[in-house]
Amino acid sequence: MKLEYFLDHMPEEIQRQTTHKIYLPGETIVRKGEEVKHVYLLQKGETRVSNEFASGQRYTFASLGSSDLIGDLEVLAGQKLYSASNEAVTTTEAIVMRAETFLQWMQIDNDFALAVAQQLAAKMYPTSNEAGRIKFLPSLHRLHSYLLKRLGDIETDLFILHTSRQQIADDIGTSVKTVNRGVIKLKEAGFISLLHGKITLDKNQQQMLKETFSEE
Missing domain, CATH: 1.10.10.10 (Winged helix-like DNA-binding domain superfamily/Winged helix DNA-binding domain)
Structure with a gap:
């Protein structure tokens, strides 16, 4: 679903509960292990999604861009901590809302809820497929x-x-x-x-x- 759809169909009561933020290249938007408090709707820019391990190694497994969401998976799964880190690769703009606001939007807007579900499926399938394949490669x-x-x-x-x-x-x-x-x-x-x-x-x-x- 295009970014314009999200913005044009955002209910006024949801819009009042959002803020606009800008992240510079290299700046962390969310960090793995931090408490899930917000969901981010990306407007512009590109981010890098990575996992950090106890050994100090970091594995970058995805990138996100305009109209993508950060934190949606954790909120919908009922998880209290972010599962991966997300860092701005280019100057990135995002609409930020509390987790509760994100859930409220989904509850009052069936079209938005469906769009989120479709986006999650499209995002997770190639990620899980590639991550599983590469794990076992020498x-x-x-x-x-x-x-x-x-x-x-x-x-x-x-x-x-x-x-x-x-x-x-x-x-x-x-x-x-x-x-x-x-x-x-x-x-x-x-x-x-x-x-x-x-x-x-x-x-x-x-x-x-x-x-x-x-x-x-």
């Missing part, structure tokens, strides 16, 4: 798959990955140390090169990576 295979995904259909003589090792580790659910070991192995095997610490692939390496480590 860390080196995860790195192979990640590089293939980032390379995509790009056609260039020299592909340069500007993503930091920490971000790569977050994205594939492992540690920086493990990523570094994988990078060294791929470099020694001739599949990648390094330029000022950045992973690079020339045309031959791109083809080698695609032929040898194609995704399932």
Whole structure:
């Protein structure tokens, strides 16, 4: 459902109970383990959804954007704590409402309740599918798959990955140390090169990576 629908159909009694907030890149909107007090309706920007573990590792498993909701899953599941952290990737604007206000809106607006249910289903299916698949992949295979995904259909003589090792580790659910070991192995095997610490692939390496480590 488009953002315009939510805004145009928001009852006045609900609108009076909401506020508008802006989050700068890198700013945390909600943190895993914090008490669930609010639901956020994103208007603009992009956020990163991640899980942090006792080992200190962080796994980024989804991104959210305009018209997406944060906190809806926890509120509807009756959970008291946020299940994942959500951080602004770009400047992000959101309409913020108390959990009670969100539930009130769903109770008085059947169309809104249906839209939330449909959005939850669309959001959770690919997330759970990918998270379950990647959990059992060896860390080196995860790195192979990640590089293939980032390379995509790009056609260039020299592909340069500007993503930091920490971000790569977050994205594939492992540690920086493990990523570094994988990078060294791929470099020694001739599949990648390094330029000022950045992973690079020339045309031959791109083809080698695609032929040898194609995704399932």
